[in-house]
Amino acid sequence: MADDKLKxxxxxxxxxxxxxxxxxxxxxxxxxxxxxxxxxxxxxxxxGYRQVMEALKTKGRAAVLPAxxxxxxxxxxxxxxxxGVPLLVIDCAIYDRPGGPYQDAAGRDWPDNxxxxxxxxYVAALLSASGxxxxxxxxxxxxxxxxxxxxxxxxxxxxxxxxxxVITIHNLAYQGIFPPEAVxxxxxxxxxxxxxxxxxxxxxxxxxxxxxWADHITTVSPSYAQEIQHEPLGMGxxxxxxxxxxxxxxxxxxxxxxxxxxxxxxxxxxxxxxxxLAQKEDNRKALRARLRLADEPEVPLFATVGxxxxxxxxxxxxxxxxxxxGFPAQLAVLGAGDAQLQSRFLSLARSHRGKIAAxxxxxxxxxxxxxxxxxxxxxxxxxxxSGLNQMYSQRYGTPPVVHATGGLKDSVxxxxxxxxxxKTASGFAFAPLGPETLLAACRRAAHAYRNKRLxxxxxxxxxxxxxxxxxxxxxxxxxxxxLMR
Numbered sequence: 183m184a185d186d187k188l189k190x191x192x193x194x195x196x197x198x199x200x201x202x203x204x205x206x207x208x209x210x211x212x213x214x215x216x217x218x219x220x221x222x223x224x225x226x227x228x229x230g231y232r233q234v235m236e237a238l239k240t241k242g243r244a245a246v247l248p249a250x251x252x253x254x255x256x257x258x259x260x261x262x263x264x265x266g267v268p269l270l271v272i273d274c275a276i277y278d279r280p281g282g283p284y285q286d287a288a289g290r291d292w293p294d295n296x297x298x299x300x301x302x303x304y305v306a307a308l309l310s311a312s313g314x315x316x317x318x319x320x321x322x323x324x325x326x327x328x329x330x331x332x333x334x335x336x337x338x339x340x341x342x343x344x345x346x347x348v349i350t351i352h353n354l355a356y357q358g359i360f361p362p363e364a365v366x367x368x369x370x371x372x373x374x375x376x377x378x379x380x381x382x383x384x385x386x387x388x389x390x391x392x393x394x395w396a397d398h399i400t401t402v403s404p405s406y407a408q409e410i411q412h413e414p415l416g417m418g419x420x421x422x423x424x425x426x427x428x429x430x431x432x433x434x435x436x437x438x439x440x441x442x443x444x445x446x447x448x449x450x451x452x453x454x455x456x457x458x459l460a461q462k463e464d465n466r467k468a469l470r471a472r473l474r475l476a477d478e479p480e481v482p483l484f485a486t487v488g489x490x491x492x493x494x495x496x497x498x499x500x501x502x503x504x505x506x507x508g509f510p511a512q513l514a515v516l517g518a519g520d521a522q523l524q525s526r527f528l529s530l531a532r533s534h535r536g537k538i539a540a541x542x543x544x545x546x547x548x549x550x551x552x553x554x555x556x557x558x559x560x561x562x563x564x565x566x567x568s569g570l571n572q573m574y575s576q577r578y579g580t581p582p583v584v585h586a587t588g589g590l591k592d593s594v595x596x597x598x599x600x601x602x603x604x605k606t607a608s609g610f611a612f613a614p615l616g617p618e619t620l621l622a623a624c625r626r627a628a629h630a631y632r633n634k635r636l637x638x639x640x641x642x643x644x645x646x647x648x649x650x651x652x653x654x655x656x657x658x659x660x661x662x663x664x665l666m667r
Contacts, residue, residue, distance in 0.1 A: 434654060
C-alpha cells in the first residue's frame with residue numbers, strides 16, 4: 183500500500199496548541215503532521231471543549247453522529263490545525279464548560295468523565311467502521327491513553343469492515359477507572375465487563391479495554407515498554423502487558439526542533455549553535471541576572487524545569503541541594519506542583535541567596551532561558567515514559583544528569599570512559615535513584631565541566647543528535663503498514 187493511500191485517524195483528548203495539559207498535547211500536535219509529511223492522510227479527532235471551539239478559525243458541519251444508548255447526541259465538525267492537518271471536532275454540550283479537559287477550575291475531576299471520554303472513544307470507533315456517517319474511512323485508528331481506550335472494544339462489538347487499532351501509552355499511571363455501572367451507561371454489552379474486557383479489580387478501566395483489544399500497543403520509549411511489563415511500573419497492568427508483549431513496541435517521542443532551537447530561539451539572550459558555543463555564556467550571564475544568582479563564571483549552574491511531583495524525583499534533588507552547591511555549584515529550579523516541595527525549594531532559595539533560585543509556576547520564556555543558560559540539567563525522575571527536557575537540554579548544549587529509566591535511559595548516552603572515547607557521550611546517567619547516587623552523578627558532571635575540552639565534546643555530541651519527530655514518524659508509519667499487511 184502506498185504511503186499516500188494510508189489513512190490514519192489520530193484520536194486524542196488534547197492537541198497543542200488548542201488544548202494541552204502535558205506531553206500528550208505536544209505529541210498530538212507534532213506527530214500527526216510528521217506522519218502526514220511522510221505521505222499519509224492523517225486526521226486528528228478531539229473533543230470540542232470550550233477552548234477548542236473558541237480557538238478554531240473556521241469550522242464546518244461534517245456529520246450528524248448517531249447517538250449510542252447512554253451517550254449524548256453530537257455533531258462532527260471539520261477544521262484544520264495550525265500545522266495544516268485536518269481536524270475533526272466532536273461538538274457536544276457535554277464538553278462546553280469552563281475549566282480544563284479533565285477537571286474543573288478547582289482541580290476536581292468532572293463527575294461525568296466516563297461519558298465525556300466514552301463519547302470520544304465511541305466516535306473514534308464509529309468513524310473507523312462500515313456505516314460511518316463521515317465519508318472518509320481510516321485504515322488505522324490511533325488511540326492515545328485511557329481517554330480513547332474504549333475505541334478498540336467498541337470496534338470489537340461492531341460488525342463489518344473496521345480499521346486496525348493502535349493504542350499509545352503515554353503514562354500508565356492514568357487508567358480511566360470508573361464504577362461498574364458505567365458499562366451500561368456507555369452502551370457496552372454486559373459481556374464487556376469481564377476479565378478479557380473492561381473489568382479491573384471490580385471496576386471498569388478504559389485503558390485496560392484498549393490494552394486488551396487494540397491490534398498493537400505502543401509506548402513512548404523502548405525502555406518504558408520493557409519496564410511496564412513488571413512491577414512496580416506495570417501499575418497493576420503488568421500481567422496483561424507481558425501477555426501481549428508480542429504486539430508491544432516502544433517508540434521514543436520526538437521534540438519540536440523549530441520551537442527548541444538555540445540558533446533561532448526568540449526567548450533567549452543570544453543565538454548560538456555547536457560551532458558558536460562560546461556565545462552560550464551570554465545566556466548564562468542573562469539567566470543568572472534574572473534569577474539573582476551570583477556571577478561566578480567558573481562555577482557550574484545546575485537547573486531543572488518541570489512538575490514538582492514525586493514522579494519527577496525532585497524531592498531527592500531537594501535532599502541534596504545544600505551539598506550540591508558546596509561543590510561549588512549553583513542551582514535553579516522552575517516548576518509547580520506539590521505544595522510541600524514548592525515550600526522546600528523556596529526555603530532553600532532563601533537560605534542560600536545567590537546560590538539557589540526557585541521560581542514557582544510555569545513560564546515558557548524562562549524555561550527556554552534555563553535550557554540555554556544553565557550548564558547542566560538535572561532530571562532524577564522515578565519513572566519517565568519519554569521525557570522532553572533531557573532532549574531539549576542536549577539540543578541546547580546543556581548536558582543532562584538523569585536517572586536511567588524509560589525515555590531518559592533511551593535518549594542520554596552516559597559519559598562512561600568508553601562513550602567519551604567513542605565521542606558519543608551526551609550526559610550523565612545513574613541508577614538506582616537515591617541521594618548518594620544523584621549526588622555522585624552531579625559530581626561526575628561538575629568534574630567533567632572543569633575539563634573544558636571534554637565538556638565541549640560532550641556538548642557537541644548532544645547537539646548533533648536527531649530528536650526530531652521525523653524519526654518517530656517513520657517508525658509509526660512502518661508499524662501502520664505492518665498492521666495493514
